[in-house]
Amino acid sequence: MTSEIITTEFYKKYSESGESPRIFFSPGRVNLIGEHTDYNGGYVFPCALTYGTYMAARISSTKTIKFASLNFDFTIEIPLSELHNKVGNEWVNYPLGVFNEFKKTGVDPDRGIELLFSGDIPNGAGLSSSASIETVTGFFINKVFGNDKLNLEELALLCQRAENKFIGVNCGIMDQFAVSVGKKDHAIFLNCDTLDHELVPLKLDGLKLVISNTNKKRQLADSKYNERRGECEQAVKYLNKVKKVKNLGELSLDEFNEISAHIPDEVIRKRALHVVSEDQRCVEAVDALKKGDMVRFGVLMNESHDSLRDDYEVTGTELDILVEEARNIKGVLGSRMTGAGFGGCTVSLVREEAVDIFIEKTGKKYEQRTGLKPDFYVADVGDGVKEIQ
Numbered sequence: 001m002t003s004e005i006i007t008t009e010f011y012k013k014y015s016e017s018g019e020s021p022r023i024f025f026s027p028g029r030v031n032l033i034g035e036h037t038d039y040n041g042g043y044v045f046p047c048a049l050t051y052g053t054y055m056a057a058r059i060s061s062t063k064t065i066k067f068a069s070l071n072f073d074f075t076i077e078i079p080l081s082e083l084h085n086k087v088g089n090e091w092v093n094y095p096l097g098v099f100n101e102f103k104k105t106g107v108d109p110d111r112g113i114e115l116l117f118s119g120d121i122p123n124g125a126g127l128s129s130s131a132s133i134e135t136v137t138g139f140f141i142n143k144v145f146g147n148d149k150l151n152l153e154e155l156a157l158l159c160q161r162a163e164n165k166f167i168g169v170n171c172g173i174m175d176q177f178a179v180s181v182g183k184k185d186h187a188i189f190l191n192c193d194t195l196d197h198e199l200v201p202l203k204l205d206g207l208k209l210v211i212s213n214t215n216k217k218r219q220l221a222d223s224k225y226n227e228r229r230g231e232c233e234q235a236v237k238y239l240n241k242v243k244k245v246k247n248l249g250e251l252s253l254d255e256f257n258e259i260s261a262h263i264p265d266e267v268i269r270k271r272a273l274h275v276v277s278e279d280q281r282c283v284e285a286v287d288a289l290k291k292g293d294m295v296r297f298g299v300l301m302n303e304s305h306d307s308l309r310d311d312y313e314v315t316g317t318e319l320d321i322l323v324e325e326a327r328n329i330k331g332v333l334g335s336r337m338t339g340a341g342f343g344g345c346t347v348s349l350v351r352e353e354a355v356d357i358f359i360e361k362t363g364k365k366y367e368q369r370t371g372l373k374p375d376f377y378v379a380d381v382g383d384g385v386k387e388i389q
């Protein structure tokens with residue numbers, strides 16, 4: 001997708017007369033390590049992709065907002081006064097949730113708008129297509145109606161609230177933050193408790209990040225996700241009987257091991273162990289990257305997946321097979337699931353010269369074992385949300 005193509009499509013949907021639309025873009029993201037730690041006040045290490053959501057927008061003379069997408073047939077025109085109701089299970093709820101949150105901050109469009117969205121992130125693959133559409137909408141509202149009153153971090157928090165409250169998915173801050181703040185060829189080392197963050201150069205000399213999509217439809221992902229959050233809260237409650245902590249991210253692995261016996265429920269103890277150990281792996285991985293030790297980085301990626309599989313139990317057969325087959329290929333330094341899990345994508349660190357073989361062999365083996373055809377993307381790390389023209 002380019003801004004020329006979306007502009008041409010915009011004119012096909014809406015009239016050619018009048019001003020030309022402004023074009024905005026927000027990326028998707030891939031998380032390199034630090035999974036299911038964000039809502040526990042821990043560390044994450046995601047980066048923005050060059051894939052994402054484009055949005056063409058033009059102020060109109062009607063008192064309505066028109067929503068259309070090149071990805072979905074559903075279109076709708078909503079009067080400004082009725083902007084704050086949900087529309088079934090439609091994609092427009094993502095932008096609507098953002099309009100709704102802006103209204104609460106006193107920013108409410110007083111003129112009509114024509115909007116056309118177009119995304120090239122596979123939906124439901126765990127690469128943050130929802131954070132991407134929320135953030136591109138939010139960036140536009142902030143700029144055009146909000147006088148740029150929110151900075152990028154505040155924008156991320158507003159979009160997270162839209163997802164939590166309007167969509168009903170109790171996600172953490174990682175996705176919206178990564179797609180807002182991301183920078184080309186950098187990953188974001190984010191403390192999700194304080195939002196302190198550092199943009200770390202992704203020195204991948206001779207290596208590629210390959211994203212592999214299981215193409216397994218994510219089932220019950222939202223309810224399972226919320227269930228895991230509940231289990232972590234329960235772990236904190238048990239631990240609070242012996243040590244005052246606000247969330248699991250405050251504990252080092254040693255501290256946790258000392259008191260973990262106070263969690264009587266074995267399942268909850270395993271969930272907490274994942275979070276605390278993953279947090280430590282994330283810090284170590286950033287350190288390894290800074291030292292140029294990508295072999296160590298890969299080992300930590302592998303350990304991350306194994307912990308998500310055995311202790312957090314959010315992987316499932318397809319993700320496990322894809323990771324297993326990836327690790328059998330010479331030149332793969334590490335491979336793990338990325339995002340919420342329960343289907344979706346893996347991310348692998350692969351030596352450049354092994355990428356073609358990786359795609360061919362892993363693809364074949366995965367298909368033989370699951371009957372599903374995977375997709376592969378060699379990831380380019382891009383910038384966060386922006387206006388293109």
Ligand code: GLA
Pocket residue numbers: 034035036037038039171172173174175339340341
């Ligand atoms: C989803 C959520 C994020 C994060 C990841 C798991 O992507 O939106 O907030 O919790 O899952 O790390």
